[in-house]
Amino acid sequence: MIYRYETVQKNYEDLASGRVLYNAHGTTSFPVRLASEILQRCFGILESKGVKAPYSIYDPCCGGAYLLTTAGLLHGDKLSSVYASDINSDVLQIAEQNLSLLSAGGLHQRKEQIKEYIRLYDKASHKEALISADKLSGNLSLTSIGKVSVFPHDITNASPGSELPHAVNIVITDLPYGDIVTWKSESENPLTEFFEHVYEHLAAAQSVLAVIADKKQKLQHEKFKRIDLSKAGKRQFAIFEPIKS
Numbered sequence: 324m325i326y327r328y329e330t331v332q333k334n335y336e337d338l339a340s341g342r343v344l345y346n347a348h349g350t351t352s353f354p355v356r357l358a359s360e361i362l363q364r365c366f367g368i369l370e371s372k373g374v375k376a377p378y379s380i381y382d383p384c385c386g387g388a389y390l391l392t393t394a395g396l397l398h399g400d401k402l403s404s405v406y407a408s409d410i411n412s413d414v415l416q417i418a419e420q421n422l423s424l425l426s427a428g429g430l431h432q433r434k435e436q437i438k439e440y441i442r443l444y445d446k447a448s449h450k451e452a453l454i455s456a457d458k459l460s461g462n463l464s465l466t467s468i469g470k471v472s473v474f475p476h477d478i479t480n481a482s483p484g485s486e487l488p489h490a491v492n493i494v495i496t497d498l499p500y501g502d503i504v505t506w507k508s509e510s511e512n513p514l515t516e517f518f519e520h521v522y523e524h525l526a527a528a529q530s531v532l533a534v535i536a537d538k539k540q541k542l543q544h545e546k547f548k549r550i551d552l553s554k555a556g557k558r559q560f561a562i563f564e565p566i567k568s
């Protein structure tokens with residue numbers, strides 16, 4: 324894959340899972356460079372349609388919200404509201420903690436927690452985490468994120484309905500596929516159901532859907548026009564526009 328936006332490999336250690344961002348059993352992280360590239364492709368598509376930032380964003384399989392939190396910390400100046408849901412309510416507490424880092428209050432609280440760890444254990448890793456947290460505070464100075472919402476939801480069973488606005492600008496998700504997380508669904512075809520239910524919250528002229536998966540899952544659906552398909556290491560991702568009559 325050729326990176327169009329994140330053309331230079333940077334050091335993303337400030338965003339490492341478990342450093343300032345929280346992690347826990349059952350949650351996964353995501354390559355930051357790739358997340359930023361995909362998100363900027365989504366911004367580019369929306370801008371080319373005349374839809375200006377800031378944008379609403381939703382991850383229907385959010386896990387611990389690592390992807391959304393890094394998106395918000397890197398591109399908070401282009402985002403207005405962040406929605407996150409997952410079928411596994413156990414991970415949603417981590418999602419809430421991570422997404423709290425998108426506000427000055429949440430990041431301040433995390434810094435105080437890290438300072439307490441430094442007082443208690445005097446470890447180099449905690450001192451480094453505090454330096455990272457200070458740097459991330461700088462990122463927040465330009466943020467336009469005004470709303471964050473986290474809720475439990477099975478995206479293969481129904482659309483989120485009133486939990487979400489009628490039309491979200493960007494739906495982005497890293498589908499379940501690995502050893503840690505697999506689809507949990509009563510449907511025999513969870514991927515098709517996923518497309519059906521996110522479709523209801525997308526508007527033709529002002530929305531895009533970005534789906535990241537392993538290379539086995541077939542990223543296509545009759546209600547969507549695929550406008551980008553790329554391979555990145557063990558993953559593939561596709562960006563779609565909803566087809567609306």
Ligand SMILES: C[S@@+](CC[C@H](N)C(=O)[O-])C[C@H]1O[C@@H](n2cnc3c(N)ncnc32)[C@H](O)[C@@H]1O
Nearest residue numbers: 384385386387388389390410411477478506507
């Ligand atoms: C690869 S992880 C996503 C990780 C997330 N993007 C992050 O950055 O932390 C996939 C997630 O899909 C969730 N999942 C599985 N089946 C689901 C369903 N039917 N509806 C919603 N989420 C589901 C799993 O619980 C898991 O948290």
